Amino acid sequence: NQTQIEQLQQTNIQLNNELEQRKQFNDKLSNDLQIEQKQTNSYRNQIESLTNEIHELEKTLNELQNEKNQLIQTKFDGDENDERQNFVRQITQEKNQYEQQIKEFRIQIKQINNERQQIQDEFDHVSKQYSQITYEKNQLENDQTRLNHEIDLLRKQLDDNNKDKEQQINELKHELSTVRKQYTNIEANFQKANEYNNNQKQEIERLKNDLTEQNHRLEHEKNELKQTINQYELISTEIELQLTTIQNEKNNIEQQLQTQQQIIEQLNMKLDQKDDYIKRLSAGIHRAHKIYQNLQQNIHANQMNLLTIIEQAEQESHTIRAQTLEQIREEFTNYLTIVHTIITDSKTKFEKQTEIDNSKLLEQQQQTEKQLNTVKHEYDKLMKEYQEQKQNFEIQSGELNHKLLQVSESSSNATQSLDLQREKYEKQINSLEYELESRTKKHEMQLSALTENLATVRSELRTTNEKLSNVEQIKSEKTDIEARLIVSQDERRVLLERSLANENKYEKLIFENNQITKKNIELESALQEIAREYQVLQIQTNTLNQRRWLNDDDVHACRKCDQIFTVTQRKHHCRNCGNIFCDNCSSKTAVVAASSKKPQRVCDQCYKDLTS
Known part of the structure; x- marks a missing residue:
């Protein structure tokens, strides 16, 4: 469950990062489109103004052509005066200038048409990209809704898991409290048992002393009896020998x-x-x-x-x-x-x-x-x-x-x-x-x-x-005497068995105390590990929540190698964390949970995290 939650959290973070990246990319594209639309509008205005100027120039050219023709006719008619000639000269010069200007304007119009064509192509391309981006945006929005739904489910699961963990923690705390109570009770029982064992040991020692005294007395009596028995046996053997001889x-x-x-x-x-x-x-x-x-x-x-x-x-x-x-x-x-x-x-x-x-x-x-x-x-x-x-x-x-x-x-x-x-x-x-x-x-x-x-x-x-x-x-x-000896030995054996049973109870209580202390230590260590894991998960969730898709204008150098971006050294977003890196620092690819199954460009750290 913990590994599934971690995986779902990682996928949630990756999806959020991708969403932010897509949003930033969409915003960027929309800004670029607006800029390009403005440029196209300005180009259109320029083209319209140039076309108007061209029409005006064409009109003036036509007029001048008409005037020229008229002047030629007038020239052919006899060149009435020098003023007209000067005027014609001026007009020819202006005509030449206008023609030159028209040529230049035509060249400019061609250039503008070429630029217009390029801009149109770029516009078409951008419109295609925009349509694709809008399609991707719709898909991303659908994915986002789906992911939001999954995130909600995951959050619910996380909440449930957190509740379960909290319940487990509460249960563990309750068990800890019960174990501590048991431990205290066992310690009390252990102390009582120690006291009882001390009393039993004292009694056992006293009984042992009594038994040793009884044993000494019995051994002394036994030796005396043995001596008397030996004497009687010797007498009996002599009597038996006499009997055997008599017999x-x-x-x-x-x-x-x-x-x-x-x-x-x-x-x-x-x-x-x-x-x-x-x-x-x-x-x-x-x-x-x-x-x-x-x-x-x-x-x-x-x-x-x-x-x-x-x-x-x-x-x-x-x-x-x-x-x-x-x-x-x-x-x-x-x-x-x-x-x-x-x-x-x-x-x-x-x-x-x-x-x-x-x-x-x-x-x-x-x-x-x-x-x-x-x-x-x-x-x-x-x-x-x-x-x-x-x-x-x-x-x-x-x-x-x-x-x-x-x-x-x-x-x-x-x-x-x-x-x-x-x-x-x-x-x-x-x-x-x-x-x-x-x-x-x-x-x-x-x-x-x-x-x-x-x-x-x-x-x-x-x-x-x-x-x-x-x-x-x-x-x-x-x-x-032998029966009394057997009874005393049985009593001694019973006392020894009782002392051994008390010692076994004492050893069992010590063993149970050790087991409960070990269990207490293990539960405390488990609680500490759960608390550490909970803290690590909170830190991870905080770090994942703090991740966002960085804007291109906000970053001027690679986040890893601090290399400054130029025209040749382009910026690259990590599809996992959203940070901007250079080409070398983001050359690796990995499957990001938020994106499709195709491998995406990621940074070295995210590559380690995703592949490990």
């Missing part, structure tokens, strides 16, 4: 008790197993005796049956003997091998009964029972076969008797070996019972010692539990 001893004793109890349980289990084993052995021996008796009874029965079979077999056909004897031999050998294996198995089983469980004995007994059942089943078959084939066994009866004697001998040997084993097992059982009694006595002694150790350990545990309760009380006191 380890207790664990060792418990482990020993457990191991001994396990040993006792194992021994009891072994005793139970031995008792069961002995019972099983006795039952097995009883069963073996029963089996042996049954076998003897069976053998006796078999012998009786064999005799009956032999008797019955003798009656059967000899053809079957040859076939069945081999089968009977094989079956009997199998039977003997089965019996022999049963006996050997029973021997091995009796030898391995110290290491084998009851389940195996039962299984073996079941196997033996099964084998006996199978033997009985096979025996029943054989009996049937023997009943069918009695005659086939006659040849083999002696051999069977011999084999039966061998079996009886082997069974007697087996019974003897079983008796020996029984005695042996009874001796082992007695030794084991003696060992059991001795071990139980030892374990009872160990149990009494362990019970005494347990009583001592329990008493030590009671003492350690009391010490632990004391340690826990010390720990609770330690936690209370």
Whole structure:
């Protein structure tokens, strides 16, 4: 807006200058026209007077010509007298003079006609210029009306702008006043804040002193507590070490008790197993005796049956003997091998009964029972076969008797070996019972010692539990002291945060004060700049209003180089400022806002102002 106003003011000044220049030029042209019209009127009067004189001279010439002719006639008539001749001479002389005068007048008339023609040409040219000037004048008047309208608009705009600027200045002044009030309020607040900060600082220092004292006291108490805690910790560590040792001893004793109890349980289990084993052995021996008796009874029965079979077999056909004897031999050998294996198995089983469980004995007994059942089943078959084939066994009866004697001998040997084993097992059982009694006595002694150790350990545990309760009380006191320490540290932290917040507020107030002072300085500098610009604009408007189109008669020398104007050194108006300069000082051209778009002659200063 400021640049537009300046441009419009410059264009207004240029248009006013051009208008003044055009007015001066029009006045000059009108004066020149009046002078030229006066000169033309004087020339016209002169021409008219000369034409009148020429007519009069022509009349006199005609008259003189007539007189001359008359005189010639009179001369030809006889030259009456000398007076007439003298008169004729005079007349001829006058005639010659008149002719000479007429020639001169004709020359003058020609010159006057030429001058008249020139003046007419100049007049026509001047009239053309005048018409052109009047046309330009009308255009300029139109431009002037338009420019006046624009100037009015610009003035209104300037007034509006000035009003806006005045309003802005008033607003800025109001803002300045408000800012100053704010500044005063802020200064008051700042002073209050300073006082408050000083009070806060004093309070903070007092609190810091209190806190330092509290910290010293707390540190002293903390050190004392640390010492007591360290002492209690040492005591607790010693107690814990004692506890750990006691616990380890207790664990060792418990482990020993457990191991001994396990040993006792194992021994009891072994005793139970031995008792069961002995019972099983006795039952097995009883069963073996029963089996042996049954076998003897069976053998006796078999012998009786064999005799009956032999008797019955003798009656059967000899053809079957040859076939069945081999089968009977094989079956009997199998039977003997089965019996022999049963006996050997029973021997091995009796030898391995110290290491084998009851389940195996039962299984073996079941196997033996099964084998006996199978033997009985096979025996029943054989009996049937023997009943069918009695005659086939006659040849083999002696051999069977011999084999039966061998079996009886082997069974007697087996019974003897079983008796020996029984005695042996009874001796082992007695030794084991003696060992059991001795071990139980030892374990009872160990149990009494362990019970005494347990009583001592329990008493030590009671003492350690009391010490632990004391340690826990010390720990609770330690936690209370630590909680008080934490509370005091929290209070200290809150006070420090409050002091830091107050310091931050103080710094913010200082920053806001600095910002407001900077804003105040900037507003004052802006006001000063606006005032300077307003003064510059007023000076420019005054200088532009003071510009006028200088008259040629008022200036005799160049306004810049002070060179005196002559016929060769002509005057030139600057189309911008209206001052008169020489050709060199006004040789530059520039577009003037008041004129057309064509560049006009301007001075050096105006050229700088227009082009910059």
